[in-house]
Amino acid sequence: MADRGHHDHGRGHGHGHALSVGADRRYLGGALALIVVFMAVEVVVGVIARSLALISDAGHMLTDAAAIVFALIAMRIAAKPPRGGFTYGLKRAEIISAQLNGITLLLLSAYFLYEGVRRLIDPPEVEGVYVVLTGLTGIAVNLAATWMLSRANRSSLNVEGAYQHVLNDLFAFIATTVAGAVVWSTGWARADAIAALVVAGLMLKAGWGLVRDAGRVFMEAAPVGMNPAEIGQKIAALEDVAEVHDLHIWEVTSGYAALSAHILVTPGADCHAIRQAAERLLRETYGIDHTTLQVDHAPPELVTIGEAQAHCADPHGPVHSGTPAMKEQK
Incomplete structure (x- = not known):
């Protein structure tokens, strides 16, 4: 679900x-x-x-x-x-x-x-x-x-x-x-x-x-010292994550970092558990406590082929792939 x-x-x-x-x-x-x-x-x-x-x-x-x-x-x-x-x-x-x-x-x-x-x-x-x-x-x-x-x-x-x-x-x-x-x-x-x-x-x-x-x-830039590409790759490297896109990191005010992202997981994976794992990663590694994560199951063709799909009407930013094939190469 x-x-x-x-x-x-x-x-x-x-x-x-x-x-x-x-x-x-x-x-x-x-x-x-x-x-x-x-x-x-x-x-x-x-x-x-x-x-x-x-x-x-x-x-x-x-x-x-x-x-x-x-x-x-x-x-x-x-x-x-x-x-x-x-x-x-x-x-x-x-x-x-x-x-x-x-x-x-x-x-x-x-x-x-x-x-x-x-x-x-x-x-x-x-x-x-x-x-x-x-x-x-x-x-x-x-x-x-x-x-x-x-x-x-x-x-x-x-x-x-x-x-x-x-x-x-x-x-x-x-x-x-x-x-x-x-x-x-x-x-x-x-x-x-x-x-x-x-x-x-x-x-x-x-x-x-x-x-x-x-x-x-x-200008809603990422906080100094936070690399959005690195953070996206870390989330994508989590178990059962197929793709991360629409990743945004900004500061509401000084010292108040916020993050939102769309995470696609492999069919049958526990969306709730993966969201919790991503939140724990963001909190413990980067100190980001205010998060808005949308977690959905990826279509089978994304997992098997590893190609980015248009899952959002207006996608923003790079796509971070976490398909099993790519994880074996890491």
């Missing part, structure tokens, strides 16, 4: 994270408070010291603050239960948050790259002592903020994005402090512009990573 459309909803996407969402919000809120207060101080000192490195750091910290705010909002939205046409709920709110954070970083990196090059050509006077003192304070603030965010659940892309923002800002403050020390001790003002270019490079790297990873989720 065919087994059509079993759904396994009981696991996946770190559902246990709901238990710690309150703690995550507290950690993110504490980091946000530290960052906002210091960012305001840094802008004032950066203007007084005429330091692009400090102002660029403040711009980076603004994106850090925005990343945390977006993460907090996305957490609240994503926690809403499925309703109406949103059958998965609003879990992709965090992916929108990550995409916004990434785009903001890319735009800021472009601006500071331009300003950094301009100041390399025509460097202004920079008050190195202000830069050093502010940079050292920034290192301490970002160490505290990074520690707070590291305590939150970083399996979420937007929480990880906020963490990477603050971590990169820590590296940027180290570069800024070194530049301030060079300006203070030698008077070489171009060191400030070089530090700003380093900050811009860190922004570019972090921003591109967020845009790329969020884009993969929006």
Whole structure:
């Protein structure tokens, strides 16, 4: 008897994270408070010291603050239960948050790259002592903020994005402090512009990573590290499986992989047992807990000849053959 459309909803996407969402919000809120207060101080000192490195750091910290705010909002939205046409709920709110954070970083990196090059050509006077003192304070603030965010659940892309923002800002403050020390001790003002270019490079790297990873989720690509062809072949290699097709793997949101497939089994085989074996393989080997598997008996000619048949009105993707003849060749 065919087994059509079993759904396994009981696991996946770190559902246990709901238990710690309150703690995550507290950690993110504490980091946000530290960052906002210091960012305001840094802008004032950066203007007084005429330091692009400090102002660029403040711009980076603004994106850090925005990343945390977006993460907090996305957490609240994503926690809403499925309703109406949103059958998965609003879990992709965090992916929108990550995409916004990434785009903001890319735009800021472009601006500071331009300003950094301009100041390399025509460097202004920079008050190195202000830069050093502010940079050292920034290192301490970002160490505290990074520690707070590291305590939150970083399996979420937007929480990880906020963490990477603050971590990169820590590296940027180290570069800024070194530049301030060079300006203070030698008077070489171009060191400030070089530090700003380093900050811009860190922004570019972090921003591109967020845009790329969020884009993969929006485009319904397979999660990083999962090879659909390999997974299809593994399922096809199970006992009594004749063919696997219409295999789709995607992420509902970060850390929440889902899979659907049509599996054809040899006549007389136990569809229910094979579905359970496939689910166990996917869960234990690939960590995919949310599966929708349609299992049917294959027509005799598919098993004996080993040729793909048109079993679906609109088939998608490659066919993974698991006929007995092919299994003997493996």
